[in-house]
Amino acid sequence: xxxETEELYKQRKERIxxxxxxxxxxxxxxxxxxxxxxxxxxxxxxLEFMTDNEKMMMAYEKLFKxxxxxxxxxxxxxxxxxxxxxxxxxxxxxxxxxxxxxxxxQLVESEIMTExxxxxxxxxxxxRTLVKLLPKLRPEIPDVQNIFTERITRTVEDxxxxxSNRQRFREWGIPxxxxxxxxxxxxxxxxxxxxxxxxxxxxRRRDIVKQTVDKFIPEIVRMSLGGVKxxxxxxxxxxxxRESSSTFSLKIFEEIALPMIKKLVELISKENVMTxxxxxxxxxxxxxxxxxxxxxxxxxxxxxxxxxxxxxxILGDRMCIAGNLHEPLFAFSTPQKVEDYSKKLIDIVGEGxxxxxxxxxxxxxxxxNIMAMVNTAKNYGVYKY
Amino acid sequence: xxxxxxxxxxxxxxxxxxxxxxxKIESGEDAxxxxxxxxxxxxxxGDLFSKKEYFLSELVMSGxxxxxxxxxxxxxxxxxEKEGNKIGKIVIGTVKGDIHDLGKNIMIGTLKGxxxxxxxxxxxxxxxxxxxxxxxxxxxxxxxxxxxxxxxxSLKETVEALKRAxxxxxxxxxxxxxxxxxxxxxFAGADAAVKxxxxxxxxxxxWVSV
Numbered sequence: 001x002x003x004e005t006e007e008l009y010k011q012r013k014e015r016i017x018x019x020x021x022x023x024x025x026x027x028x029x030x031x032x033x034x035x036x037x038x039x040x041x042x043x044x045x046x047l048e049f050m051t052d053n054e055k056m057m058m059a060y061e062k063l064f065k066x067x068x069x070x071x072x073x074x075x076x077x078x079x080x081x082x083x084x085x086x087x088x089x090x091x092x093x094x095x096x097x098x099x100x101x102x103x104x105x106q107l108v109e110s111e112i113m114t115e116x117x118x119x120x121x122x123x124x125x126x127x128r129t130l131v132k133l134l135p136k137l138r139p140e141i142p143d144v145q146n147i148f149t150e151r152i153t154r155t156v157e158d159x160x161x162x163x164s165n166r167q168r169f170r171e172w173g174i175p176x177x178x179x180x181x182x183x184x185x186x187x188x189x190x191x192x193x194x195x196x197x198x199x200x201x202x203x204r205r206r207d208i209v210k211q212t213v214d215k216f217i218p219e220i221v222r223m224s225l226g227g228v229k230x231x232x233x234x235x236x237x238x239x240x241x242r243e244s245s246s247t248f249s250l251k252i253f254e255e256i257a258l259p260m261i262k263k264l265v266e267l268i269s270k271e272n273v274m275t276x277x278x279x280x281x282x283x284x285x286x287x288x289x290x291x292x293x294x295x296x297x298x299x300x301x302x303x304x305x306x307x308x309x310x311x312x313x314i315l316g317d318r319m320c321i322a323g324n325l326h327e328p329l330f331a332f333s334t335p336q337k338v339e340d341y342s343k344k345l346i347d348i349v350g351e352g353x354x355x356x357x358x359x360x361x362x363x364x365x366x367x368x369n370i371m372a373m374v375n376t377a378k379n380y381g382v383y384k385y
Numbered sequence: 386x387x388x389x390x391x392x393x394x395x396x397x398x399x400x401x402x403x404x405x406x407x408x409k410i411e412s413g414e415d416a417x418x419x420x421x422x423x424x425x426x427x428x429x430x431g432d433l434f435s436k437k438e439y440f441l442s443e444l445v446m447s448g449x450x451x452x453x454x455x456x457x458x459x460x461x462x463x464x465x466e467k468e469g470n471k472i473g474k475i476v477i478g479t480v481k482g483d484i485h486d487l488g489k490n491i492m493i494g495t496l497k498g499x500x501x502x503x504x505x506x507x508x509x510x511x512x513x514x515x516x517x518x519x520x521x522x523x524x525x526x527x528x529x530x531x532x533x534x535x536x537x538x539s540l541k542e543t544v545e546a547l548k549r550a551x552x553x554x555x556x557x558x559x560x561x562x563x564x565x566x567x568x569x570x571x572f573a574g575a576d577a578a579v580k581x582x583x584x585x586x587x588x589x590x591x592w593v594s595v
Contacts, residue, residue: 199445362534
């Protein structure tokens, strides 16, 4: 590693840590999810980005060297159709096989787990339930349960590849945003049951849903911390894709999701790791509940469905907030509009620190719009006190 | 008794609702009148959703209860009563390249509960299939669902295909799904983009002037 990139790496790492610890950094850090935009920007197909390590890393290198953002949002993993079941327990349609090469992989949400499976899941936990359901999840792979358990014991090789990729990120001066992570127990169950069936479960068998969520928690924490240990980055991301008011009522949130989030944060922070709450959907009505979480132990990662200004008002003194330039802004808008919205975020949500400017640019993004977001953080996001 | 059924349904007490409906049928009450009470309860549930007192999970549960009620009532309904009064016709589908159907299915249930005649084309629907169906059934509205950005071009291509077939001016076009907003609607040439099923149904009702 040369001195210049080593220095950049240290600066960026420190900028992020200062921010996530609710202090005032030199300037607002800026990050964005790379996986949708990187491959087109590097003139390779989505399939190549997902399956060819060298091409994926070439695309990341081009992206990082061009935009010089403060961290990599995603860990540099290749797509694995079998192991994708761990965070996404659904049937999937794969680019180049079921879908065109340039399509993202897509989920088919169906009732993989039946109501009768709750008894097993609530006693045996997530991993064993997942293995039990594998023939339904990956019907195209013969003897999938044995292949899965054999391969999972050989993940050392995969971890080596990933560690070498992370090292290359470091050589380019780019730290990781999250060190590991998993989908939350509530969201995992929802995906396995399918959204509609899971809604009905809330009325017909809420007790066993709750018991199953509770049973999954320690495993999900262990899996998240496993990644953190491997990467050395003290932030674990918990995917909260189905907990918000966009999908379930506040009553259900209060009774099942909130106690789960509190427990996850408690167990993760015991290991001196910060929890990134990756909040999909509209969390605005849920924000008040999050004041019950311990101060300085979480990061609230929001998309544009949540009122981020309200989040600052309610939670700004308790947790770092990351967000929230929305997808169409990158594709259909102008650099001036991106700059204006980024400035508004920096002025209001960035007041007093504890804010990461974050966007999720889609494949159709204009280069100059992403650059406008990054440059606004670098030029306008400087703290003058 | 009508009030008891209405309240039980609005409070989503599934077992109570089904029991009351069965008792009413056994005591010879008019099935059509029972169905009307239940539809009014659905409208009330929609109001509660708009006020953010109810959420999507409650809409899904109410759709399930309504389905169960209709299973009991349908054999007793006669002639036109089975169909109910239709207030408008809509063709709906998830656009080419996108295979998500969750939001679309919730929208379809809500539209049906509100008296729309719905033609569901499924997922990954190419522009020509939308055009063909619009030509065939002459709907008031075309609904397109799009969850991921890969579908944005498909939305635009479908609107262009309708223009080429001289059908664009004959239908209102509504977009739904996590991947759309006003900017996407403008890009695609649609008339509206909505955030959820209730907002969608309200927009559709305005278009058919109900």
